[in-house]
Amino acid sequence: MKLIHHISYRMLIALTLVLSVWAAFFYTAIMDEVNDEVDDSLEDYADIIIRRSLGGDELPQDKNTNNQYYLTLISASEAAATPIISYKDSMVYIQEKKETEPARVLDIVYRDSLDRYLKLTVLTPAIEKHDLIEELRNWLLFLYATLLVVLIGCNVWLFKKSLKPFYTLMRWIDRYKLGSSHEPLNNHTNVTEFKRLNEAVIRSFERNEKLFEKQKQFIGDVSHEVQTPLAITIGRLEMLMEDETMNERQLEELYKAHRDLEYLTNLNKSLLLLAKIDNSQFTDLKLINMGELLSQYLPDYQEIYSLKEIDVKVEKKSDFTVYMSETLASVLLTNLLKNSFVHTPEHGAIHINIDQNSIVFSNTAEEGALDGDKIFRRFYKREGKGSSSGLGLAIAMSISKQYNLRLSYSYQSGFHRFRLERI
Amino acid sequence: MKILVVEDEPSLREIIRTSLLKEKHIVETADTYRSALLKIEDYDYDCILLDIMLPDGNGLELLKQIKSLKKRANVIIVSAKDSLDDKVDGLNLGADDYLAKPFHLAELNARIRSVARRNNYEGNDFISLGNVRLFPESREVFVGESALDLGRKEYDLLYYFINTPERLINKYSLAELVWGDHIDQADSFDFIYAQIKNLRKKLKAAGSDYEIKAVYGIGYKFVKGNSSE
Structure with missing residues (x-):
């Protein structure tokens, strides 16, 4: 109301x-x-x-x-x-x-x-x-x-007139996106309350912005600093594993340690990637034809997953082109593609529909609908998918947002549908 | 091969050195821009591993020096930054390959071999091991005289194996090869296993001298086939 x-x-x-x-x-x-x-x-x-x-x-x-x-x-x-x-x-x-x-x-x-x-x-x-x-x-x-008409009329007029700065502020807040560039608030008013509200909002947003920056910086720094020791430890383990005098049990233990470090490395890489996406550090922008890019990767996945005998159908009505970083476009498509292949049961089907403004990945669901809110969150893992870092879809979402694309999930008659569309 | 490792992190430098020594390379190390430059000026190397971030300078600057000194060493850039700009700049400046940290030692060995092969055996446009010949340009593989029909990923795996014979390659570095970066690694090993199985079958059927041997559950080795088998 x-x-x-x-x-x-x-x-x-x-x-x-x-x-x-x-x-x-x-x-x-x-x-x-x-x-x-x-x-x-x-x-x-x-x-x-x-x-x-x-x-x-x-x-x-x-x-x-x-x-x-x-x-x-x-x-x-x-x-x-x-x-x-x-x-x-x-x-x-x-x-x-x-x-x-x-x-x-x-x-x-x-x-x-x-x-x-x-x-x-x-x-x-x-x-x-x-x-x-x-x-x-x-x-x-x-x-x-008469009183009603007059009073309400007066009220509406007064309301509109005196709350104008409030509505201007509200529109500005609506448009505001944390961590991206925004126009300055142009909201002149002589009313003390509104002046203070303006100031309070700007102050609070600036504080948020600073915190956001710091947090991004922190994640980036940590991931970066962690890389070298990780590389060294993994290297040492790999050398040890090549030692011929190791017996199987020792190798097994080394392998487990190595596996967990690898998981950490991947996690770290993904976090770094997310930080870089959010910082808009990818500059290899060009007009990407999603359908063409997809057809570069699709055969690889079909080959890798040939064991599952998945029925893959691509239907292309027209070209879907986006002006974006080529690297990120690849990451985006391969993440969605891999997601489809991994979560399709054996003998299932994957349908990819491309039209002028969207690309939709549908795949046979093993169980019912997923939680559409949670799946795009960082570190969200479904049970039994232990080796996944839970960052794949979060990365895809981050990339989509960066280029004004909308990535959404829906469930339709036994199919998970991931829809990437222009806003 | 004579290799110079330019890396400021002592622990990493030591590991790379040990790993390369195992491959019977002659290894020299440098921990700063200055010491690296001195070595490059005074000696010739077949391959230089170059870290971009050095305490007293930039690896890319060093690369420029190497090129201006007309050294014929192959340069592989090793960077923790994993940034596309560095990669593009590095390759434009004449680096032969680019490797992002953290990397697998097996991968590093494969890259060194591949780079060396590319530049040193001119005229020979294939890599051979036993009776297996691999043509990187056309992505064709021959065992003896018969062509081997491989899938894209199978070819990539074989390329990796042929460049690191007799060394343990763990499943993770193979998974990375198959998947590339930035992809969730969920259940990738089953598929590595399936791929290797196919590749193995194809090599065996074609009568390859070398075979892929599983090492406990942890990885694979590309080794000379057991004649008793």
């Missing part, structure tokens, strides 16, 4: 709550005020009638007002049971209009000069509350909609 959506959504909820509560208060306040006014006028009217009735004057026969009154004679006990003054809302039949309408009713109990208890009921038609509520609701809805 985008931040602006998030904010708008929250505002919608908040606004609904606030306006509902406000509408309730508003309604109550208005009704109170209206009732108050009506009650006052009823009271005045009742006063006149009571005064006149006590004074023996003629009671008003006013046809011009909507006000009505009744005088009822009640017993003393009844009078004692009813409050002297009481207001209520009720539905009343209005004779003039010949219909039932809501009315405000005032009952007053008083005693006349003859010591009789009289109840005066004064009533006046009241406001139609339903109408009022409906009207109120309509206007509130209108207000709500």
Whole structure:
């Protein structure tokens, strides 16, 4: 969810709550005020009638007002049971209009000069509350909609306007790739927070860059330094192995030591290669036709793996050419090729499909799908593949990245598919 | 052959020397640019093994000196840098071969032989051992008078064997030969074994004097065939 959506959504909820509560208060306040006014006028009217009735004057026969009154004679006990003054809302039949309408009713109990208890009921038609509520609701809805549109509009505008440096920064971070060249951050702003954010991001990236450099340097240095002692030790073992006085058991032990050192040597070579790829130290760039390069290596592999009787099919729709280092192109293709041959079971099949933008290696899978995330990691080894350094695919991935190629794995109906394509 | 080993690392120098002495070469060593230059100026060598990184100078500079002195020694560059630029520069400057550290002693011996053969036996465009003849130019192999039909990798293996007869070559250096560098070495030995088996069969069927002998589980030797067999 985008931040602006998030904010708008929250505002919608908040606004609904606030306006509902406000509408309730508003309604109550208005009704109170209206009732108050009506009650006052009823009271005045009742006063006149009571005064006149006590004074023996003629009671008003006013046809011009909507006000009505009744005088009822009640017993003393009844009078004692009813409050002297009481207001209520009720539905009343209005004779003039010949219909039932809501009315405000005032009952007053008083005693006349003859010591009789009289109840005066004064009533006046009241406001139609339903109408009022409906009207109120309509206007509130209108207000709500208007407020919403205006507020959200303002918000979006303010948001876009004031968060511009933030989005610029975000785009820059998205484009940023550790260890490769990048454009400087051009993000001028007067807002302190954004200024500090810019600075913090740049500072942190510079630190990462330095660490990355150091790490690369370290791997390169170590691999390099390790080479000579390795060469010497291996040489000594080889000389010892040529000694005719050695018996088989001794030779066996020497061979094992030699084997492990060889493994170390290969590992070291691969690490050095990775370091060199990441440092872009290969400069023999030219336009490489992948299909042609492949056809140089394929016969060797078919020969070496002839024992497995693998069915190899190459389908070439058009040329796939990449401008890259020839050395690395060879390493890339041979690693993928070897990977296919090694992991194809006997009598399996390898299909290589080449088109204008990709080359796909598919091979019969021994078991199910592989973990697509893990297989490209350094030192990832599947069980039972002990002598592998687990760097072959990592190297292939590193080379692909260097030349803006995408190397991906998928599993499809019993086939592992390694797809190398132009991005 | 008289060989000069220019290498600053004492331990490596000693191993190379010992290994070359075994091959009945005459070996001289130099540990610095200066001492190497003095030796090159004063003596003639058949082959010079040249380390590129020397404490007081660059091996490539030394190579230029060798060429300007019109010495006819074969030069094999040995470098720990394994960098393509060095290789290209070295070969352009007239080096005969390039070997990246770390290397197998068997490989070094094979390279020295191959380089020496290439330059010293002009007119003879083949390598022979017993009745096996190998033509590097055309990649053809003859046993006696009959041609041997070999796969590419089988040929490479035979080329290696024929240049290092009677010496133990371990499986790893063969694997490296077959696979080249920078490739994961998973289960490569089964295939080395299969390749050698084929090559062996073909040599035997053609009646070769030399045969490939397995040495316990660790490697192979190219030796004169046992007449009692």
